[in-house]
Amino acid sequence: MLKDQLRRFKGRFPTIHLIAACLCASIIGLTLTLLPSEEVSATRTTQQLNLPKQTRESLPLPDTRSTSLPAVQPLQAKLEIPTPVTHATPAVSTPKAAPAVDDNWVSYTIGKGDTLSSLFSKAGLSSQDVYSVTNASRHNKGLSRIYPGQEISFLIENDELKKLRLIRSKLVSTQIEKTENGYVSQIIERKPEIQHRYASGVINSSLFVDAEKAGLSNRMIMSLASIFGWDVDFALDIRQGDSFSVIYEERFLDGKMIGEGNIIAAQFTNQGRLVTALRFTDSNGTSSYYTPNGKSMRKAFLRTPVDFARISSRFNLKRKHPVLNRIRAHKGTDYAARTGTPIKASGDGKIIWRGTKGGFGRAVIIQHGSNITTLYAHMSKYRKGQRSGSRVKQGDIIGYVGQSGLASGPHLHYEFRLNGVHKNPMRVKFPNAAPIPKKERPAFKAVAATLMTQLESYRTTQVAVLQQ
Template identity: 40%
Template structure:
């Protein structure tokens, strides 16, 4: 839909969490024991043995693992893989394995009986032996959808404010993507800025599983209020609009990657950090972890993708009306990036790196108009905003009214500048 919704890999790069290694105590057998003290197959307390005497184990995927390697490590007959991978759900669900993924495997000696993998919060792939063959199905977890509202105020960072408000990183990233064409979340945030967001939550048996779409949102940045509502048109297309019905999808967003810092600004008389001589800096450098996805800020066509001198791995997009953009020091290119190919706003075109003349991982981003270098942070961006069609307007007004009413619950606190509540209130 044109919104820069960052994928899961990017969020992992942003928030580096320290994981404590699980330390298992060493147990010794008592000096005096009976044979009845030893756990038998199928008895409670031995999770590796099922009630029917088969072995069940949760396998954590290691770096470089393949299914064939896992089968051999678990002493399974690798010849069974042919039958397993002949099933379409198995091909889709097991083709790509990443370090840390978990597989549940049940077997009788070298014979595979069952293999399962959780695909996401709501879907699990189950492959079971039936006679001499295998069957595969994807089980879907039933859940209830609730609507939640949360408010927060910025004290140190948007993520910190979201955490205090009980909002997940994924939801706050969606909120930032919705307002990306209006607010530069890298540079424009200030202490005291505030937000309110209405979003979906998925629940199962009293447990919150996940957060879904943002339905309505408000962000007060430096005293200016921005509002958005989600609307699905009669033809099925989903987008975000102002309450008055103007699309928030602009032809361009300000930055091609989100939530980082500017390590070097546009400066025609900058001292080059490597060459140690005066050389104009014709773009903006965004410091970010290596591998962070770089997304097209607007629709365009790839005119260059390859090695380009001090830029290292670089991409040039042509957007029409004399506008071109350049992306330098990339670690690698996205698979879909090829010269002549068209890209849409939000498509991943490459990944942050430190190739070429670079002191560390960052993206060098240039914006040119008819060949002239412009400051990407301040250049007037193409608008491209459209309004709801007049024939669609009555339906739009009716659909967004309850969302705005939900968003406005307690709205006076935001308007008056009072500290908003930090806990989300939920309704079914």
């Protein structure tokens, strides 16, 4: 599941380490200025807390232990409420638990430059042993990769390797044992216990700052932003008084928290509009976020084909062209970004043009279904391995920002055409990606009902705590 998350991150950002490295970039992206909304809502926080009297009276008496919750920004307090979910322990029916630390075991922490051979020889074993053991674990790749920091242990009796254990992570280890038929390799996986956490907050400065105050990690904030990124433009649409609430997983092993899991339900109120996202895993094991009605949170098109860019010129039919210096319609959106920034296909489709096209310079045109095309211009270079006729998926990189053709600086010029007519890519209404398929509907309905109840009960519990 974590992998799934990471993949999603990777899909959104050029490389995984960008998550860390670009936090400042994302702060910029998520922070930006808080534009005052028409009905400015400094009072919003209090409004939210002032529930109708009836509701307040019907609320259960708060637990006194919770009185220490911060009073200043009450809704941002993080509550810890144990939840039903959970199951622990081994997934695979495994043999005896991992051998206890025993005097006969020799353990090494793998260092940089260590190889299986070097570790075996440290333990006094031969290259023949290395061969037999790797051969035995070929089918499950139990020893195919070792990394610094992992622990490897050997049980040697009478100069003979009886058992080997490689602890690959907190959750996965490889165990190899000598039997009558030679070495047998087994991968042992542990499943963490999952607990649910709830956090919510009101936006005073930015999603990033206020979600962090509510106790969410950077990674969770990025997930939250990407779940709602289809509906809410965190650069332009955020207003003071917007609010969010989220139920997410925490993973425990032997009573210790080992990390976060997925967001399983979240709500975002943007300028008075409530958007709810529920995570659902279908019968194929694919997880995605849906509205309570089963519509995909994902749209058939990305709103912006480049990450970490700023809009430098909007769709405008009467713009003075910066290079030609005369009125010439600007039939797309320009995103200023560094040369080399990846450009992504905004939707699934087929490349129908890839080449130089007058003032557009190096350009790619993608056909989506029968009536929509998108155009990406001024590229510095194209994505290798694609050509006119190639099929692309939403989010696939198709080229890199540049300033080929008629351009005053590096940027992506992006156009969206519906039935041949230019539409403002910032405003055009995109169709949703496929909804919950019919056969998955009953399962989804059950999950959605549970999640909606959970959201509601967390919310009321929290309000109850804050009411006193």
